[in-house]
Amino acid sequence: MEANLERMAAFFRGVPAKLRPHFKNHKCPDLAARQLGAGAIGITCATLREAECLVHHGIRSVVLANEIVDAAKIRRFVELTRSADAIVCVDNEMIAGDLARVARDRKTQVSVLVDVDVGLHRCGLPPGEAVVRLARSVAEKGLRFRGLMGYEGHVLRKPPGPEKEEAAAAAMRPLMESRARLEQMGMAVEIVSVGGTGTYAISGSYPGVTEIQAGSYLLMDTDYRKCCTDFDPALTVLTTVLSKTEDERIVVDVGLKTLSCERGIPAVKDLAGVATRRLTAEHGIIDIQDPAVPLQVGDRIEMWVHYSDATVNLHERIYGVRNGCVEEVFRVEG
């Protein structure tokens, strides 16, 4: 984990863009503090609850890289802006109006990024006229327009190479066109927030990008590792062998309620002669390929986390291990 932290920090010492790591991956305020200590300018998060957790833990610069639309949540977000530089995304005129109204009532100012759909086709406005219109409108309503967000989530997991670089550039280009048009109108675009662990180097070097939201790089997982070899998987789940046949299979006490299979089947760490067959709700079934594999009921084995976001989401603590000893316990509070 510390090697990943340092490797990413080193990259950002060499480019104008800054790192604002995504909290959704590990949800641990203590890990966010480590990221800030290594040079991150603030934290990105996915939910209002995560933003509240970060501010509660004293983190004063937070981008909520998502829309919030519910009236109660808008009030909670506006409240948050009293104690932190909290910025939220908008892609809708009506919601921008709601935010502005609550901010006015509470006599505070709320900062927003306009969310641009750069090809992921999830939230966000199509780049161009709609973005410019909403950016001007939020400013007119009294919100503080801080810039643009464009998450190229559809590019992250492409294998490295020219095709990936072109796809990332194709996502950044229209974002920068919107940026240029806004600046021509005299609107400052302080923030252009993009990227993830799969594109941090490409998008983080793209002219005009001010910050990168990468999060998975810190703990990594074996799914991300397939497309991004700059960082090493650092996250496993410790399991106990519950059952064993003579030479056909072992069963461990970890299933998909503990170790997400949403993106594929987790592998066993550092043990030759075995291969995960499948996970059911509470069990992991592992084929014995070499009958000499030295495993008995009660033995502990580690399994790689294949999808860290969804696995951390199932746990309350992450144990920091150095040289085989637990050195620190990170609470999953987000």
Added chain:
Amino acid sequence: MEANLERMAAFFRGVPAKLRPHFKNHKCPDLAARQLGAGAIGITCATLREAECLVHHGIRSVVLANEIVDAAKIRRFVELTRSADAIVCVDNEMIAGDLARVARDRKTQVSVLVDVDVGLHRCGLPPGEAVVRLARSVAEKGLRFRGLMGYEGHVLRKPPGPEKEEAAAAAMRPLMESRARLEQMGMAVEIVSVGGTGTYAISGSYPGVTEIQAGSYLLMDTDYRKCCTDFDPALTVLTTVLSKTEDERIVVDVGLKTLSCERGIPAVKDLAGVATRRLTAEHGIIDIQDPAVPLQVGDRIEMWVHYSDATVNLHERIYGVRNGCVEEVFRVEG
């Protein structure tokens, strides 16, 4: 939910086998209490933590339908048997010895079922000699042998029909042969615990089965519904529309961290003209098939839970709704 509860209870009024519903599905002590009120003879569970939760909530008859092998967990389980008829599964001579030793030290008696692999190929001994040997051995060690467990998990999701019936019978037959051999040796086989929601009627009618572990029937889900139409899905997740394009897609604030996709993509409830495209970690992306669909940002829609076990596992509460009003809050404590 109440209709499912009553439909299952009615079936068990007509057969000798009893229902001991599986707690792993809903993890709510208050729902377990409803099941007991409707005639269940006790509760089945998957983990030691669930067993402790049930006993803590005053449930006095619990089958832990799983192995426990860790020394600390064995001590916790033995402690539990002081205040409840708690029964655990074994498939290993050494672990049976550990259990017996701790029980002896604590001056208590521990009840066990011998776990039989009836074709799922997860935990359990192959039927026949190995089962008979372990059953005799646990009794010799001073454990209380209560019977056999054989979970035909590989049959549950087959479509109804003669093939499924034959597969269930093929799983029950060797279990009953082991039972007969044990009884010939003078060993009482008080419990034969099998089954799930997909086989409750077939296995629950099979001669010699004493109890059925079905759990999913109560809340049901749209995955189980494909192979079992006796019960109606009763579980949804309430979502809010976060973002909407004119006629291409809406995005809701529920992703796979909230609504499991481990067995497939959840559908939207009671709303024509839309279809779920996919769920990412925090978002659900829904195609608009009919541009007239009356949905705006901020609207609430319900999504069906496709896999209830893994979805309940992501939540702290289940809201009981009758005629559109929240009538009861069930705490997910397991």
